[in-house]
Amino acid sequence: MMKKIYTIAFALLLIHSYTHAQDKTIKWSGYTWKVKEPAEATGPGPNYWSGNNVWVDGSGWLHLKVSKNATTGHWECAEVASTESFGMGTYQWQIDADVDKFDKNLVLGLFDYSGTDARDEIDIEFARWGNSSYPNLNYTVYPKLGDPPRHTSFSTEFTSPNGTYTTHKFTRTADKITFKTLYGHVNDEPRDNLFISKEFKSPSVSISSVSMPVLLNLWLFKGQAPTDDKPFEVVIHSFKFSAQ
Template sequence: MKKIAFFVFVLSIWCSHVNAQVKTIKWSGYTWNVKEPAEATGPGPNFWSGSNVWIDASGWLHLKVSKNANTGNWECAEVASTESFGMGTYQWQIDADIDKLDKNIVLGLFDYSGTDARDEIDIEFARWGNSEYPNLNYTVYPKAGDPPKHTSYTSEFTSPNGTYTTHRFIRTANSVTFKTLYGHLDNEPRDNLFISKEFKSPQVSISSIAMPVLINLWLFKGLAPSNDQPFEVIIHSFKFTAQ
């Protein structure tokens, strides 16, 4: 009996230690886990640093890709909501030159079940290592049990009127509609809409489960920025409106 009690005590201490290692932040009305594993992990794989994630005095979230002067490693940033979200509107308001991202840097705004290539809906700004590729990517990965083919759409995004942009997708049981707009808006003035793209079931398999939201800034295949410069993205808000 004493051995069992001792084991339970040790286990509780170990669990407390593990839980203590998970850094969280409060932002935009939600709690977020900050990714900072000891070793390089995906996507990439990359090194990740909690120091590259912070909230400023205005309550805005900063994500940064930067080179660690001590290790020489480039380090990335990611947060994941502790809450899961289902059908509804997902919206991010960003302040950054995302149309000028280096060809090796990726900004991801998405919900994700945790299973690669399944139950995932992505907005990604990335050229995937090739400066000739279009930089705006919308992708819907199929729900578990359906054929593994994903559906995607790409476009060349430009932002001639400043760094404020709004990005959203509206997820229903039968469709996902992506929208990218100029400015920080909750509505949808025609003059501010850069693009809208709808994916519909049954042609496209759409996830039916609730999932966490993730936001990350990372390096394609773990490659350093081709310009050897750090890059920072400021996200003013994330908002979810249930359907």
């Protein structure tokens, strides 16, 4: 009987190891990233997700795409999550996309997240949440685990009259989070490039103290198709983290 139990346990271990080994990963911006591709629809959205909608090109740039699967008829989205966790410091993404011309159902997320819903999460999101009259640039801070479940958000209308290159970042410290959006691809913060800077301060805003993975995703609000029924792609040139 014990031998049978060990045999079953070993078989289950092999299945788990095989499944884990099949998880798709990519190398980008000096880090390893897990690609989201569950068999069924899942959040956010919920949506379907495809590893075919995530790739790194010959220039080392990450592509995220939303597209319709001709076989299933499902719209499929894209998400990657870092295998490494990050704590206090500056998180920076350099984007090449018409983020100010997104369809009202499209969402681009740049964030860190512990995996606990509505806790320990810091977001930069380009989204109109299904309503074309809503502002498209959103900064959100979710409270640390154990605090009341009240998140803090700020939204404004972003326009990019000088091209598709933009830089987005937040600096996370123990007592505040400072978001910044800039025109062009810049590593410093020249005044002429700054679109907006927004600060969230503790104790009025609950700020997480845990290290978390970084995620990037391109998805559809409530799983609703783009209103023009066309695929859409975003290129992210780089992600950079500078420890505090």
